[in-house]
Amino acid sequence: MKKDVVIIGGGIVGLNCAYFLQKSGREVTVIDENDITDSTSFGNAGLLSSYDKTPLSYPGVVTNTLKLMLKGQSPAIFHPTISPKIYKWLLNFILNANEKRTKKTMMLFEKFGELSLQFYEQMIKEHNLDFDYHRNGMLSVFTEDKSYNQKLKTYNYVDEDRFKILDFDELQEYVPTITQKAKGAILFKKNAHFDSRKVMNELKKHLEQEGVEFILNERVEQLDIRNDKVKYVITSNGNQYRPNHTVMSTGYQTLLANQCKKDLMMTPAKGYSITFEMPSELVPKTSTLFNDLFIVMTPRKDSVRLTSKLEIGSDDSKVVQKQIDSIKNNFFAYNKSFDMKNETTWAGFRPLTPNDIPLIGRDENIKNLTYAMGLGWLGMTFAPAVGSIISDLVSNDKKNAQSDGVLLFSGFYQ
Numbered sequence: 001m002k003k004d005v006v007i008i009g010g011g012i013v014g015l016n017c018a019y020f021l022q023k024s025g026r027e028v029t030v031i032d033e034n035d036i037t038d039s040t041s042f043g044n045a046g047l048l049s050s051y052d053k054t055p056l057s058y059p060g061v062v063t064n065t066l067k068l069m070l071k072g073q074s075p076a077i078f079h080p081t082i083s084p085k086i087y088k089w090l091l092n093f094i095l096n097a098n099e100k101r102t103k104k105t106m107m108l109f110e111k112f113g114e115l116s117l118q119f120y121e122q123m124i125k126e127h128n129l130d131f132d133y134h135r136n137g138m139l140s141v142f143t144e145d146k147s148y149n150q151k152l153k154t155y156n157y158v159d160e161d162r163f164k165i166l167d168f169d170e171l172q173e174y175v176p177t178i179t180q181k182a183k184g185a186i187l188f189k190k191n192a193h194f195d196s197r198k199v200m201n202e203l204k205k206h207l208e209q210e211g212v213e214f215i216l217n218e219r220v221e222q223l224d225i226r227n228d229k230v231k232y233v234i235t236s237n238g239n240q241y242r243p244n245h246t247v248m249s250t251g252y253q254t255l256l257a258n259q260c261k262k263d264l265m266m267t268p269a270k271g272y273s274i275t276f277e278m279p280s281e282l283v284p285k286t287s288t289l290f291n292d293l294f295i296v297m298t299p300r301k302d303s304v305r306l307t308s309k310l311e312i313g314s315d316d317s318k319v320v321q322k323q324i325d326s327i328k329n330n331f332f333a334y335n336k337s338f339d340m341k342n343e344t345t346w347a348g349f350r351p352l353t354p355n356d357i358p359l360i361g362r363d364e365n366i367k368n369l370t371y372a373m374g375l376g377w378l379g380m381t382f383a384p385a386v387g388s389i390i391s392d393l394v395s396n397d398k399k400n401a402q403s404d405g406v407l408l409f410s411g412f413y414q
């Protein structure tokens with residue numbers, strides 16, 4: 001079966017690639033091994049963290065993590081494995097945790113993050129989509145004196161458009177459940193949040209209306225490469241699709257990339273979410289990051305979601321109750337107790353690169369194959385920017401070196 005552009009993987013990245021490619025006039029087919037109802041793009045916190053976001057690999061990350069481990073509050077868990085790839089990844093992560101790299105990454109976050117926010121706002125307006133989108137800031141709450149004082153050094157000047165340092169009463173207005181144990185809070189005004197499930201459902205519905213084809217519950221097993229081109233995309237149902245171009249956006253899964261001899265420097269990092277209802281007077285006014293605990297609390301129309309944990313070295317997708325209990329213990333150490341009504345739990349994997357920079361761009365050897373991978377813990381934030389870069393690359397038949405988006409924001413070039 002002949003196809004124009006085949007996108008493998010319908011997470012937030014695949015859907016955004018489909019959105020921009022379809023807009024540019026291409027005929028798009030999205031193939032997913034599932035039914036696009038429960039990937040990582042559904043279970044996350046929904047923060048759009050474009051501004052003032054410190055990368056995961058920041059200077060001091062190792063000592064701070066060890067300190068939290070001793071307190072029993074560390075969000076990071078490492079399962080020792082025999083795979084040398086993980087140790088290479090960890091070494092790269094540590095090497096990237098320096099001041100110079102952090103500054104550069106934050107600049108890139110701001111550039112491509114603002115672009116994404118504008119794209120999301122445009123989509124909502126142009127197609128009347130309901131993302132439950134709010135650009136009312138992200139609140140960062142600190143539970144450790146040291147990290148709060150370090151942040152204050154950076155942000156203790158007046159820039160009212162950008163952030164506000166809150167006193168305890170102001171913090172309590174934003175987060176009614178907070179206790180006096182919190183050390184301080186900063187509101188980063190330019191960030192936004194949305195309901196990821198709504199975004200995925202609305203975007204998919206819109207794409208279907210625009211004629212994007214979805215082939216669901218078919219796993220792509222193999223890419224048949226001939227004469228430096230993907231000739232057939234072969235699926236678990238025995239179907240063979242013959243694409244003009246293929247975009248790989250398979251999230252944390254790298255088997256297909258490995259088949260193409262592409263060694264992507266990324267690892268699955270497991271995270272959890274707990275979604276529940278709570279008394280309306282206790283719901284936070286905006287998305288709240290408990291900075292040192294790596295816990296996010298996001299208000300949504302009918303519910304609130306807590307997300308946390310960063311587990312490396314495991315690819316078991318089960319929800320482990322011990323981890324859910326640990327998130328709750330850490331959260332309630334700084335928040336007043338309340339009932340989490342109609343609670344649902346979820347676990348999924350971030351496709352994490354060691355420097356928080358995605359892996360996007362054309363394959364050097366296979367002419368009609370492009371990667372849109374490695375969006376890590378910020379895929380919801382940057383997916384539209386990545387989708388537009390990929391569409392520009394494919395539709396205008398550009399080389400990587402002709403795309404400033406790829407040159408600036410792809411881990412292939414850093």
Ligand SMILES: Cc1cc2nc3c(=O)[nH]c(=O)nc-3n(C[C@H](O)[C@H](O)[C@H](O)COP(=O)(O)OP(=O)(O)OC[C@H]3O[C@@H](n4cnc5c(N)ncnc54)[C@H](O)[C@@H]3O)c2cc1C
Nearest residue numbers: 009011012013033041044045047220251271378379380381
């Ligand atoms: C707990 C948690 C909280 C998070 N919070 C935030 C946040 O607040 N803000 C933010 O910006 N980001 C957040 N993220 C990160 C964000 O969710 C991810 O970066 C993003 O969802 C990745 O999207 P993706 O499209 O690359 O992958 P996915 O959503 O995993 O989609 C990949 C798709 O590919 C399909 N697939 C894979 N292999 C094949 C194959 N061989 N054949 C066919 N289909 C295939 C899968 O079925 C899946 O549907 C969070 C992540 C977690 C785990």
